Amino acid sequence: MTGPASSRPPILRCLSNGKYALMEGGFFPNYATGWMQRVGAGWLAWELSESPVWLGVIAAADLAPTLVLAPIAGAFTDRVNPLRVIRAAQAGLWLQACAMALFAYMGWMTIEILFALTFLVGLVYPFHSSARQSLIPAAVPRADFASAIALDSASYHANRFIGPALAALVIPVWGVFGCFLAHMLGSALCLLALAILRMPPPDRSGVRRGALFADVLEGLSYARRHAGLLPLLCMLTAASLFARPLQDMLPGFAGAVFEGGAQGLAWLTSSIGIGAMCGAVFIATRGRLTGLTNVALMGFASLSLATLGFTATDHLWVAVAFGMASGFTINVMSTSTQTLMQHAVDDRMRGRVMSLYMLIFRGMPALGALAAGLAGDAFGLRPTFAAGACLSLAVLFFLLPRRARMIAELEPRASASAQTKAGG
Numbered sequence: 543m544t545g546p547a548s549s550r551p552p553i554l555r556c557l558s559n560g561k562y563a564l565m566e567g568g569f570f571p572n573y574a575t576g577w578m579q580r581v582g583a584g585w586l587a588w589e590l591s592e593s594p595v596w597l598g599v600i601a602a603a604d605l606a607p608t609l610v611l612a613p614i615a616g617a618f619t620d621r622v623n624p625l626r627v628i629r630a631a632q633a634g635l636w637l638q639a640c641a642m643a644l645f646a647y648m649g650w651m652t653i654e655i656l657f658a659l660t661f662l663v664g665l666v667y668p669f670h671s672s673a674r675q676s677l678i679p680a681a682v683p684r685a686d687f688a689s690a691i692a693l694d695s696a697s698y699h700a701n702r703f704i705g706p707a708l709a710a711l712v713i714p715v716w717g718v719f720g721c722f723l724a725h726m727l728g729s730a731l732c733l734l735a736l737a738i739l740r741m742p743p744p745d746r747s748g749v750r751r752g753a754l755f756a757d758v759l760e761g762l763s764y765a766r767r768h769a770g771l772l773p774l775l776c777m778l779t780a781a782s783l784f785a786r787p788l789q790d791m792l793p794g795f796a797g798a799v800f801e802g803g804a805q806g807l808a809w810l811t812s813s814i815g816i817g818a819m820c821g822a823v824f825i826a827t828r829g830r831l832t833g834l835t836n837v838a839l840m841g842f843a844s845l846s847l848a849t850l851g852f853t854a855t856d857h858l859w860v861a862v863a864f865g866m867a868s869g870f871t872i873n874v875m876s877t878s879t880q881t882l883m884q885h886a887v888d889d890r891m892r893g894r895v896m897s898l899y900m901l902i903f904r905g906m907p908a909l910g911a912l913a914a915g916l917a918g919d920a921f922g923l924r925p926t927f928a929a930g931a932c933l934s935l936a937v938l939f940f941l942l943p944r945r946a947r948m949i950a951e952l953e954p955r956a957s958a959s960a961q962t963k964a965g966g
Contacts, residue, residue, distance in 0.1 A: 553826055555682075556690045561741055562681040566697055568735025569674075572632075573698045575721075575728025577705025579642065581811055582713065582721030583656060585804045586646075588793040590653040594923065598915020601790035603657050605908030607664035608901055615668040616897020617757035620890070623743040624673035624680075629736050631670035636729040638662050643722040664908075668900060675896040679884055680741065687884050689826045695877045696822035706815060710808030761894025770835075770886055770951030771895065773944050774879050775902060777842050780937035781875060782906035783913075784930030785849045788868065789814060790911040794923050800858040813862040817869025824870075825877045831885055834878050835949045841875030843938050849931040853924040876903060882952045 556562055587600045619627055642659055645651045674694075682690040712720035765771045789811075796807035821841075828837075848867040855861055880899060887895045910930075917926040 553689055553693060556686050556693055559682055561739065562678070562690060564735055564739050565677065565681060566694060568732040568739075569694070570697050570701065571728040572635075572732035573701035574705045574708070575639075575725035577701050577811070577815070578709045578712065578721040578728075579639065579725035581706045581709040581808060582718035583642070583660065584790075584793045585713065585807055586651065586718045587653065587656060588797055590651075590656070592797070594791065594794045594798075594915045594918040596653060596915075597791060597794055598787075598912040598918075600653075600657060600660055601787070601911035601915075602908040603661040604664050604667075605790075605904055605906075605911065607661065608668050608905030609908065611665065611668040612672070612897045612901035612905060613758040613761065613894065615672040616761060616894040616900075618669070618893075619672045619676050619897075620757065620893035624676040624893075625736070625739065625741055625743070627669055628673035628677065629733070631666050631673065632729065632733045632736055634666040635663065635670065636726070636733055638666070639722065639726040639729050643719060643726050646717070646719040646722050667904070668897070671900045671904065672893055672897050675900065676744075676893050677741065679892070680744065687881060691881050691884060692822050692826035692828075692877050695873060695880075696819055696826055698818075698822075701815070704815075706808040706811040710805050710812075713804050713808075757894065761891055761898065764888075764891050765895055765898055768886070768951065769944075770948050771883060773941050773948050774838070774882060774952070775898060777838070777937065777941055778876070778879055778899065778902045779906055780934050781842060781845060781872065782902050783910040784934045785845050785868070785927075786872060786903075786907045787910035787914045787930075788849060788852065788927055790907065791914055791918065791923055791927070794918060795861070799856055799923060800861060802858050806858055809858070809862055810865050813865035814869035817866035817871075818873035819869075821870040821873035822877055824874060825881065831881070831953050833953075834882055835945065835952050838875050838878035838882065839938070839941065839945065841871045841873075841878060842934070845871040845875060846931045846934040846938065849927055849934070853928040853931070856924075886952050 557566075583600070584597070587596055590596075638659055641662075645655055645659070678690055678694055679687055708724070709721050712724065716723075765775060792810045792814075793807055796802045796804075796810055800806050800810075802809065825837075828834075845868060848864055848871050852861055852864040852868060855864070880896075883895060883899055884892075914923070914926050914930070
């Protein structure tokens with residue numbers, strides 16, 4: 543296809559799509575205030591307990607349900623209209639935000655109540671994320687998948703800077719209640735946008751109506767047999783277990799290692815968000831599949847090195863710089879991985895396979911955070927994450943011999959184009 547539409551930059555093509563723009567317009571305030579609530583909840587957990595173990599437990603409450611529910615949510619989304627699923631899930635997240643604000647305002651919050659309310663988010667989020675993973679590709683042409691996914695990621699990670707920066711201003715004045723109130727409003731705006739959004743339901747005429755568990759197993763088997771998807775999922779697992787839990791332990795680093803308090807936590811969280819936003823913008827403006835497997839592998843390698851750098855210092859501003867590098871590299875790796883998977887997967891398997899991405903990238907850090915909390919309590923946070931970075935590098939050396947096969951399976955059109963040019 544040629545002409546003005548196809549000659550525009552991929553980012554502009556995505557944003558000119560009304561359905562995609564409405565979705566992202568609703569997600570943006572939800573992401574921003576969600577990060578405000580996350581910073582507020584993390585600092586509240588540290589104030590209530592001053593324990594790395596409790597930080598790990600709270601992180602696990604948020605993330606661990608994904609380990610069980612993500613495959614079920616993916617199989618369920620493959621059977622129904624994902625727009626209805628995400629509306630219901632967003633309503634649940636709004637109710638949780640209302641409860642957080644109420645308990646904080648009334649002074650009723652305890653570490654146990656915080657755990658329970660965080661666990662509620664963990665129960666709802668797999669369905670929200672699975673539906674979102676199905677809606678975004680449905681809103682844009684296939685050629686714009688990479689940019690649409692990366693733009694959504696850029697929006698999310700831009701708010702990893704905006705949200706914590708706002709939290710740093712709000713907490714000294716209104717306390718963590720201000721963060722929770724903001725998220726109550728932001729999640730309501732997202733719910734309104736989803737209520738306005740109109741998209742035709744996907745064709746489910748060919749979907750079998752057998753046991754849901756059988757559909758889950760079919761998705762697992764499909765990913766296991768795929769020579770490109772399986773190594774990607776292994777890489778994502780290592781990053782999620784050994785490096786990504788660093789983000790959940792930032793309150794401990796801010797309080798015990800850098801002695802920066804709530805504002806130090808906001809700076810550390812924001813630095814990772816800035817880096818992650820830059821990584822997503824890099825993938826979005828790149829806008830092509832060719833070479834993306836190598837980009838994902840390089841991102842994974844650089845993430846391990848950035849984590850080592852973060853743990854090697856006890857100076858806050860040096861850690862902020864390495865935090866920015868960590869955010870950039872983890873998002874380059876994860877957004878590249880997500881884009882490659884969206885291109886490689888069969889449409890009828892999309893919900894189930896992408897739920898594995900969610901299971902690993904959101905669920906595995908729960909196990910990693912819990913283990914890091916226990917190890918950090920015994921050995922210290924810095925040695926714990928330094929060891930995790932070394933384990934990530936070991937996984938990278940295991941994957942490198944499989945790189946050529948991964949490229950052939952994940953970038954088939956790019957490979958075919960290269961072969962045609964070589965033959966010509």
